[in-house]
Amino acid sequence: MMAVTVRTIRALGLAILLTVTALAAPARAVELGDAKAGEQLFRVCKACHRVGNGAENAVGPHLNRIFGRVAGSIEGFRYSEGLVRAGADGLVWDADNLDIYLENPKNLVSKTRMNFAGMPDPADRSHVLAYLRAFSDKPSNIPEAAPTATATDHNLDPAILAIVGDPDYGEYLSGECLTCHQKSGANEGIPSITGWPKADFVVAMHAYKKELRPHPVMRMIAGRLSDEEIAGLAAYFEGLD
Amino acid sequence: MSLSRRSILKGAAAGAVLTAAPMVMGANHGKPKVVVVGGGAGGATVARYLAKDSKGEIDVTLIEPTRTYYTCFFSNLYLGGFRTLDSIAHSYGKLASEYGINVVHDWAVGVDRDKKTVALAGGGAVPYDRLVLSPGIDFVDGAVPGWDIAAQNKMPHAYKAGSQTELLKAQVESMREGGVFVMVAPPNPYRCPPGPYERVSMVAHVLKAKNPKAKILIFDPKDKFSKQGLFQEGWEARYPGMVDWLDASFTGPLKEVRPDSMEVVVGGEVTKADVVNVIPAQKAGRIAELAGVTDEKGWAPVVPATMQSRMDENIHVLGDATNQGDMPKSGFSANSQAKVAANAIRGALTGSKVFPAKFSNTCWSLIDTDNGVKVGAAYEATPEKIAKTSGFISQTGEDAALRKQTYEESLGWYSGITADMFG
Numbered sequence A: 001m002m003a004v005t006v007r008t009i010r011a012l013g014l015a016i017l018l019t020v021t022a023l024a025a026p027a028r029a030v031e032l033g034d035a036k037a038g039e040q041l042f043r044v045c046k047a048c049h050r051v052g053n054g055a056e057n058a059v060g061p062h063l064n065r066i067f068g069r070v071a072g073s074i075e076g077f078r079y080s081e082g083l084v085r086a087g088a089d090g091l092v093w094d095a096d097n098l099d100i101y102l103e104n105p106k107n108l109v110s111k112t113r114m115n116f117a118g119m120p121d122p123a124d125r126s127h128v129l130a131y132l133r134a135f136s137d138k139p140s141n142i143p144e145a146a147p148t149a150t151a152t153d154h155n156l157d158p159a160i161l162a163i164v165g166d167p168d169y170g171e172y173l174s175g176e177c178l179t180c181h182q183k184s185g186a187n188e189g190i191p192s193i194t195g196w197p198k199a200d201f202v203v204a205m206h207a208y209k210k211e212l213r214p215h216p217v218m219r220m221i222a223g224r225l226s227d228e229e230i231a232g233l234a235a236y237f238e239g240l241d
Numbered sequence B: 001m002s003l004s005r006r007s008i009l010k011g012a013a014a015g016a017v018l019t020a021a022p023m024v025m026g027a028n029h030g031k032p033k034v035v036v037v038g039g040g041a042g043g044a045t046v047a048r049y050l051a052k053d054s055k056g057e058i059d060v061t062l063i064e065p066t067r068t069y070y071t072c073f074f075s076n077l078y079l080g081g082f083r084t085l086d087s088i089a090h091s092y093g094k095l096a097s098e099y100g101i102n103v104v105h106d107w108a109v110g111v112d113r114d115k116k117t118v119a120l121a122g123g124g125a126v127p128y129d130r131l132v133l134s135p136g137i138d139f140v141d142g143a144v145p146g147w148d149i150a151a152q153n154k155m156p157h158a159y160k161a162g163s164q165t166e167l168l169k170a171q172v173e174s175m176r177e178g179g180v181f182v183m184v185a186p187p188n189p190y191r192c193p194p195g196p197y198e199r200v201s202m203v204a205h206v207l208k209a210k211n212p213k214a215k216i217l218i219f220d221p222k223d224k225f226s227k228q229g230l231f232q233e234g235w236e237a238r239y240p241g242m243v244d245w246l247d248a249s250f251t252g253p254l255k256e257v258r259p260d261s262m263e264v265v266v267g268g269e270v271t272k273a274d275v276v277n278v279i280p281a282q283k284a285g286r287i288a289e290l291a292g293v294t295d296e297k298g299w300a301p302v303v304p305a306t307m308q309s310r311m312d313e314n315i316h317v318l319g320d321a322t323n324q325g326d327m328p329k330s331g332f333s334a335n336s337q338a339k340v341a342a343n344a345i346r347g348a349l350t351g352s353k354v355f356p357a358k359f360s361n362t363c364w365s366l367i368d369t370d371n372g373v374k375v376g377a378a379y380e381a382t383p384e385k386i387a388k389t390s391g392f393i394s395q396t397g398e399d400a401a402l403r404k405q406t407y408e409e410s411l412g413w414y415s416g417i418t419a420d421m422f423g
Ligand SMILES: Cc1cc2nc3c(=O)[nH]c(=O)nc-3n(C[C@H](O)[C@H](O)[C@H](O)COP(=O)(O)OP(=O)(O)OC[C@H]3O[C@@H](n4cnc5c(N)ncnc54)[C@H](O)[C@@H]3O)c2cc1C
Pocket: B037, B038, B039, B040, B041, B042, B043, B063, B064, B065, B066, B069, B071, B072, B073, B074, B075, B076, B106, B107, B108, B109, B134, B135, B136, B137, B158, B159, B160, B191, B192, B195, B196, B199, B285, B286, B287, B318, B319, B320, B321, B329, B330, B331, B332, B333, B334, B362, B363, B364, B365
């Protein structure tokens, strides 16, 4: 149930972002920095937050899969009312709003309990975000994927995004993907595409098709898929878990 | 084969695939039966996809003599010390237990195409409605004068992975100081075009650390080879002065090898070697010949859209054994072809929807630590052949980060394809 909601919200968010970028550049487009530097900077955060393998809630909630998480949504963690309300209002963590939050938490959620003066330097914040991104949800391991994808990725005709794919056709076509991408979602050198939100999948594939993204194998594969075929694959992979 | 015969066959093949109603009932009026010979890249994949996608509607039997399949892919990395032998070993347990495939560990020794049965070495015959042959390669008799299968302990081929690869690795590692490693490279077409040259890279990697004065000589009947620019650039940069590639137009043809005295005779010259890796000319695995589906060159011609034999529409042939057109003989190709065949077979036997064929291939090779390169292409089925539509290759002069990423990607591919084969 939860997953569906998150997905829907994210898909909606993306759709909105798409429309916006089609008209004008977003107000704030955060570039991810250097994860190694971020790891150093994260020491400050460690006073309250854990991230990584087996991380659990401490003074603050754990930060695994923070990208794409609805604000205030980890069950069993006692959030401030402000954060819970922000989540209910549709706040889903992405690079842009995390950047604002890190700059000064009270900028974004007035009554947050996060007692942190803020990180004034945009470069520092971009490093921390890069570090956190590595622990985020499927398909976190696709670096260009939403919610941190750059605007160029998103200049996709909304009509293409609206195509309803046939998951059965997608299942047949998926054979080609599964020679490299594991159905189980395991990533041993090739990113997971299992359970990937449909909109993200479509955006990414079209970015390869249009040769905006560099990977030669993916350009080749995407290059000969029709819009319907991409939609079918997206429908199929979203349904896997 | 005459043109008219070919078009009749093609017509029949297309008909079988396009008809929606189930055409064939099982030999015993039970479920339709598919027998797969060979549990490698092609055979394991087609068996798994048929069992998985038909959801019990098709009875799948897989005939494979060995209980452990050592992938040829990454066997060069084992030679180079980048993988253990265990890490390239796979069993058929899941195909039997999770997918309900009847795995028979035996050799197929004959095919009765009229009765539609496969004879087993251990006795008995297995009936089929559709037969899939994916037996890989065998060596052409007498291709390298002086060498036959009895000589493989002295001069290993290591072109079917397992004990042969172990033997070659042991020989390389115990080579005398400053010794000579000779590779007798195969003529086209053969399994894994970059395979011999990746192997040379891996042997050089071992020798550079253990035996830096040793030499590697490649006697090659071809005047060019796969990823040549990339390999030669890598050899020069990483193993300067160690590797000599000598093509026959320069040296004259290979006259013979002498396993007893460890000599290789090329042109007028006798080379004394410490290790000799003989990779002979190849042909389809023998069972394809026994089934009567091979051509005069020893490969099995197929209809691209379905991978059906051009000689028998009830038989599909996959992977290295085929003569299909532009695809290289690789594990990736065999896996790709298997999915096209599975879709066509399922359509013919159960009336399931048949989608158009799509093929692709990518071959990664490792030159040295964290120095990976790749080549790949996409293909489509035309009536005549599997035809290349587009492709790419790594570039010379790429930076180290990209090469490392390419290598890491190959590790991911290995996990992916073996999961796709064995579940
Ligand atoms: C050194 C080397 C490196 C390679 N590297 C790569 C790589 O990096 N990437 C890549 O894609 N490919 C690579 N390949 C190629 C790849 O291994 C083959 O192309 C692939 O295995 C072909 O699949 P196949 O199904 O045709 O045959 P195989 O995988 O060889 O399977 C054939 C199976 O059939 C069985 N069999 C044979 N005859 C019978 C019979 N009569 N009855 C029953 N069973 C039988 C055999 O035991 C075997 O298990 C490499 C090959 C070599 C030698």
